[in-house]
Amino acid sequence: MITKHSHACVYVTDQDRARAFYTDKLGMEVRDDVRMGTFRWLSVAPKTQPDACIVLMLVGAGPMLSEEQAGQLRALLEAGVLGAGVLETDDCRRDYDELKAKGVQFAREPKEMPYGIEALMRDDSGNFYSLTQRR
Amino acid sequence: MPSSRATLRRLIRARDVLHASVQRGATLDELARASGLSRGFLARSFSRTFGVPPHQYLVQLRLEHAKRALARGLSVTEACLEVGFESLGSFSASFHRRVGVSPRSWQRQARGLVQSLGVPALYIPACFLARYVGHV
Numbered sequence: 519m520i521t522k523h524s525h526a527c528v529y530v531t532d533q534d535r536a537r538a539f540y541t542d543k544l545g546m547e548v549r550d551d552v553r554m555g556t557f558r559w560l561s562v563a564p565k566t567q568p569d570a571c572i573v574l575m576l577v578g579a580g581p582m583l584s585e586e587q588a589g590q591l592r593a594l595l596e597a598g599v600l601g602a603g604v605l606e607t608d609d610c611r612r613d614y615d616e617l618k619a620k621g622v623q624f625a626r627e628p629k630e631m632p633y634g635i636e637a638l639m640r641d642d643s644g645n646f647y648s649l650t651q652r653r
Numbered sequence: 654m655p656s657s658r659a660t661l662r663r664l665i666r667a668r669d670v671l672h673a674s675v676q677r678g679a680t681l682d683e684l685a686r687a688s689g690l691s692r693g694f695l696a697r698s699f700s701r702t703f704g705v706p707p708h709q710y711l712v713q714l715r716l717e718h719a720k721r722a723l724a725r726g727l728s729v730t731e732a733c734l735e736v737g738f739e740s741l742g743s744f745s746a747s748f749h750r751r752v753g754v755s756p757r758s759w760q761r762q763a764r765g766l767v768q769s770l771g772v773p774a775l776y777i778p779a780c781f782l783a784r785y786v787g788h789v
Contacts, residue, residue, distance in 0.1 A: 525778060550777075557785035559777050565665045568703050573781060582784045608658055 524570050525561070528602045529577045530643040531595060533560050536574045539642040543620045544605075546572075564605075572602075595644045598625075602645035610635040610651035617649075656698055663688040664702050667695060671711050675718055676737040678711055716751055719744070723760040724767060732756065 530536035537560060540546045546562040549571045553559075556578075563571040577592045579585040594600055607613045610628045614637050618624060625646055626638040634652040641647065656664065667688040670679045684699075684707055685692045700706045705713065715736040722732035730741055733756075738744035748756045 525781075527781070554785065559781070565668075566661055566702050575781065575784070580784050581786065608661075 522569060525573050526570070526603060527573045527575050528641070528643075528645055529591060529595060529600070530574045530641070530645075531577055531592060532643070533558050533574055533576050535642050536560070537562070540572070540574065543617065543622055598640060598644040598646060600645050602641065602647050604648045604650050605639075607649055607651050610637055610649055613637075613649060656702060660690070660698060661702065663690050664695075664698055667699060667707065668703060668710070671707060671714060675711070675714055676735065678715075678737050681707060712747060713751070716748060719748065719756065720752075720759065720763065723756060724763040726764070729756045729760070 537548065540562040541548060547565050549561040549563050551560050558576065560574045561571040562574060577588050577595065579588045614624065614628050617639065623640045624637055625640060628635050628637040634650050637649045639647050639649050667684040670684055670687045681692050681696065685695050688695060696706055703710055715738065718736040719732045722735050727735065733741050733744035745756060752759055
């Protein structure tokens with residue numbers, strides 16, 4: 519029985535910038551930040567969620583991704599067509615105001631939906647997230 | 654009932670005190686003072702938010718630190734003392750109960766990984782590592 523989803527992978531175009539975005543702007547904390555040669559294992563998570571993290575993987579060629587594929591992935595990111603998931607909040611409108619004031623880009627402002635209040639935001643690489651206050 | 658934003662901030666403060674006092678181990682009284690919450694409310698809310706009560710959270714934290722110390726090459730006794738366990742017996746028992754193997758067995762496995770792959774962190778899932786080193 520699978521009991522939990524613990525690691526989600528989000529491709530980013532610059533890990534230093536992504537680390538700053540997810541911590542300084544979104545208020546998450548760094549869980550791992552270690553390097554092995556050119557590979558950097560960088561993960562972040564909301565401070566109140568100890569058992570799950572977002573792995574911020576750099577888009578780059580390697581054993582599993584050719585230069586061409588990495589280029590295609592980078593192009594998709596830059597086009598802003600990759601969705602990264604849902605970030606839950608206890609107050610979507612307040613977070614929207616606070617994050618917008620910090621320069622976070624939103625594709626849609628908070629909107630009443632049957633399942634809660636939801637806004638659509640982008641990270642610094644172009645990944646978009648639902649910022650959702652469930653009900 | 655989910656905690657309010659203000660309560661979550663206080664709980665995070667208490668958790669941060671635990672992170673800052675791994676070796677010494679902050680008491681529930683200290684955590685209550687640091688967070689401005691009553692002991693009972695803190696204990697209940699902490700469990701609800703972080704999955705375990707403060708003391709268990711501290712034990713988990715100590716074991717994670719102990720793993721890092723063991724992977725660095727410290728002896729079991731040195732790792733035990735570094736992370737604040739009162740005795741080698743309680744350290745080994747806690748470690749075995751939660752990790753499933755003794756500290757020394759775990760150290761042998763971890764050092765093998767570090768030496769063969771140069772993996773500096775304790776847990777990099779193979780699905781991620783494979784993107785860097787190929788098959789692992």
